[in-house]
Amino acid sequence: MRARGDGDGLLRHLTPPSAASLVRSLAALGLADELLWAWNGMRLAGVEPSRVTYNCLLDGLVNAGLLDTAVNVFDAMSTEDPVRPDVVSYNILIKGYCRAGRVQDAMARLDHMREQEELSPDKITYLTLMQCxxxxxxxxxxVALFQEMEERGIGKDIPQHAYVLVIGALCKDGKPFEGMAVFERMLKRGCPAKAAMYTALIDSMGKFGRETEAMSLFERMKSSGLELDAVTYGVIVNCLCRFGRLDEAISCFRSCVEKGIAVNPIFYTSLIDGFGKAGMVDQAQELFEEMKVKGFVPDSYCYNVLIDGLAKAGRTDDACALYKRMEDDGCDQTVYTYTILIDGLFKEHKNEEALKLWDAMIDKGITPTAAAFRALANGLCLSGKYSRACRILDELAPMGVIPETAHEDMINALCRAGRFKQACKLADGIVGKGREIPGRVRTMMINALRKAGNTDLAVKLVHSKIGIGYERSGSIKRRVKFQTLFA
Structure with a gap:
């Protein structure tokens, strides 16, 4: 307290330049309490702060996480003509909002800047908001912010990181060709490419199955002289696996190991997934074991891709063994794990085992997804237990799980299997118990029959009053049943 009191005396002799220097220094050091003390002392001493001093105070408060205090200072600035907020002031406050996750408030400040004739957002404004x-x-x-930046004529002054962000955003949003257009425009403006841009574009092209474009970009990246890191090689291995070029994928992976590039579990997961999807599950299992020997810990996704490969290859016993091993290793079993196994077990006609897994999933508190119920319902419908599927569907409602296409999926499954009479019986049950609007069930049946290639029945249903019309038996009025389609 004595030191603070002595300081109060010293502050009385501050000049405006020395006061600004003190505030700037305390802000840079992140000393929020001392900063506020110096500011108050400066005002008491009659030293009028400049806009630069205000901005230093704002920055110090934002960096210290005192956003609400910074907002109060900003609002106070707005009422004083000589020191009204400039672009720097707005940028500091926008940075604070973005750090606090208050994106709408940050955008509101941008809107306020746009409304003022004397102020205009600069590249720092846009870059901060784009990053957020x-x-x-x-x-x-x-992407919209980047486009606005271009439209405002910032053009050649766009920071390189803004290009990284917009290309990455377009790729993540499933628009790799738009990302490619921005990339080419950037190069024409003389801004050099970064490895992250190439990596994002290659990855997105790979996800869209555009093999030629992805590999062309890879060659172009290599010839540009950019250093390829583990992230880029990981994407290339993943792309090669997606394209079914497994020999090249494994060769690229081994080459990375020889070069001393730090491979990670993502490499192994991509390879395991690739070999699994190709039906080469023995090789996938070998890679899984190699991964563990190398000290990498497989995550849920890695386990799931191997379980999926085994299940699709009809090796459900091995898949279930891996499921148990997953639990022993302390790795979380996800709804996707159960969905894969339930689907695989039903296809192998191991219905009771599949149902036990469903119950185990519910008992663990794992919420089923629409895909999980679809796997269960298809299996039950194809084994003639569609009424049980309806009961389970009713049990899901209190859990907040209401798959919108559940009934449609069940009818489709029966029609695909050629069990049209059972599909009609199910449709009657759905309508009779008020689970669906009759007209919607009728549309489901028509579409399912067409998809199954039975256009004759579909046409017959279209020209009938089944599901929507009524027949009378004395004074009793009953809806025309779907099962009359076969009468």
Whole structure:
């Protein structure tokens, strides 16, 4: 307290330049309490702060996480003509809002800047907001900000990181060709490419199955002289696996190991997934074991891709053994794990085992997805137990799980299997118990019959009053049943 009191005396002799220097220094050091003390002392001493001093105070408060205090200072600035907020002031406050996750408040400040004739957002404004939207996953907003920056004529002054963000956002938003257009425009403006841009574009092209474009970009990246890191090689291995070029994928992976590039579990997971999807499950299992020997810990996704490969290859016993091993290793079993196994077990006609897994999933508190119920319902419908599937569907409602296409999926499954009479019986049950609007069930049946190639029955249903019309038996009025389609 004595030191603070002595300081109060010293502050009385501060000149405006020395006061600004003190505030700037305390802000830079992140000493929020001392900063506020110096500011108050300066005002008491009659030293009028400049806009630069205000901005230093704002920055110090934002960096210290005192955003609400910074907002109060900003609002106070707005009422004083000589020191009204400039672009720097707005940028500091927008930075604070973005750090606090208050994106709407940050965008509101941008709107306020746009409304003022004497102020205009600069590249720092846009870059800060683009980074925020990218981090939040609101990619369309990130792209819109970049486009506004171009329209305002910033053009050649666009920071390189803004290109990284917009290309990454377009790729993550499933628009790799638009990302490619921005990339080419950037190069024409003389801005050099970064490895992250190439990596994002290659990855997105790979996800869209555009093999030629992805591999062309890879060659172009290599010839540009950019250093390829583990992230880029990981994407290339993943792309090669997606394209079914497994020999090249494994060769690329081994080459990375020889070069001393730090491979990670993502490499192994991509390879395991690739070999699993190709039906080469023995090789996938070998890679899984190698991964563990190398000291990498498989995550749920890695387990799931191997379980999926085994299940699709009809090796459900091995898949279930891996499921148990997953639990022993302390790795979380996800709804996707159960969905894969339930689907595989039903296809192998191991219905009771599949149902036990469903119950185990519910008992563990794992919420079923629409895909999980679809796997269960298809299996039950094809084994003639569609009424049980309806009962389970009713049990899901209190859990907040209401698959919108559940009944449609069940009818489709029966029609695909050629069990049209059972599909009609199910449709009657759905209508009779008030589970669906009759007209919607009728549309489901028509579409399912067409998809199954039975257009004759579909046409017959179209020209009938089944599901929507009524027949009378004395004074009793009954809806025309779907089962009359076979009468």
């Amino acid at each position: 939207h990218y981090s939040e996953g609101t990619f369309s907003q990130c």
